[in-house]
Amino acid sequence: MNFNNTLHKLGFTPIEATVFITLCKHGSLTGYEVAKLTGISRSNVYAALYSLHEKGKCQLSEGETTKYVAISKEELLLSTQREMSKTIEEIERFFPNSIESQEPYVTIRGYTNVLDKIKNSIALCKSHLYLLCSADTVNLFKEELIAISHRCRIRIICEKDLFINDSITIYNRQKDPIGFHMIIDTKSVITGDLDLDHAQCLFSKNDSLVRLMRESFVTELEMIALKVH
Numbered sequence: 001m002n003f004n005n006t007l008h009k010l011g012f013t014p015i016e017a018t019v020f021i022t023l024c025k026h027g028s029l030t031g032y033e034v035a036k037l038t039g040i041s042r043s044n045v046y047a048a049l050y051s052l053h054e055k056g057k058c059q060l061s062e063g064e065t066t067k068y069v070a071i072s073k074e075e076l077l078l079s080t081q082r083e084m085s086k087t088i089e090e091i092e093r094f095f096p097n098s099i100e101s102q103e104p105y106v107t108i109r110g111y112t113n114v115l116d117k118i119k120n121s122i123a124l125c126k127s128h129l130y131l132l133c134s135a136d137t138v139n140l141f142k143e144e145l146i147a148i149s150h151r152c153r154i155r156i157i158c159e160k161d162l163f164i165n166d167s168i169t170i171y172n173r174q175k176d177p178i179g180f181h182m183i184i185d186t187k188s189v190i191t192g193d194l195d196l197d198h199a200q201c202l203f204s205k206n207d208s209l210v211r212l213m214r215e216s217f218v219t220e221l222e223m224i225a226l227k228v229h
Contacts, residue, residue: 010080012057015040019048020057023070028061031068105204114192114199119144121184121203128153130183130217135160137180137194138170157220171224181213189213 007017022037023029029037035045049068052058056079061067071079108117122129122144129148131138135158138145142164145154149167156162156170159177164170180201182190189210192201204210 011055013048013051015044016048016052016057019045020052020070023058023068028067028069030065034068104206105202105209107200107202108192109200111194111196111199114194114201115140117201117203118180118182118190121182121188121190122148125152125184127151127185128183129155129185130214131156132158132173132177132181132217132220133179133194134158134177135162138162138164140194155217155221157217157224171221173220173224174227181217183210183213183217186210186214 003021004014004017007020008014012020018038018040019034022034026033026037031042031046031049034040034049035042038045040048049058052070053060053068056071057076058068058070061069108114119141122141125148129145129152131154133156138156138158145156145168146165148154149165154168156168157173157177158170159173159175161172162170179191179193184190187210188203188205190201190203191213193199194201
């Protein structure tokens, strides 16, 4: 990942990110020197430096000429951790109560968004998780599956013999599953495609769809059992 993108996530504007990285690389610099190195107009550079100083991301070195010094990596990490902890506390305290959504299903698009939805759904699982997908896809969620395996019964169907831990049961389907299918606590389902360029999934709490997917999953298990015996 580009470090500029990381800084954007922390609230830096594109110009602020470029100026900050320039200070990190070159040490203390005047506004004129930053403008010369970056090719950004001096007015925009000075506006960015003022903003970075206000945010505590750079400091002033007073002398014959004013120079700017970026905070260290360690300071940026510590201040970011404090800010994130405070933000998490505020979400916990002030997130508004909402009525339960009655939508039959919602669609999530984009690889990262789909991945996050699946990981969050696994983390929020309380008792049962059923998963049908490729072995490579299972490995994307290994950390999350291990984290809930002490409290949840997890059954996975994929095309390879996998082992994650003793608490997770994995069945070999012997052919590649099509798409991704997951049932959470027999209350909600996620089904879709994790293709890198065209990922999308459907999330639903619809009773009929949950029941249909569960019956399909049970049928898969019965077919696997017949082949074994």
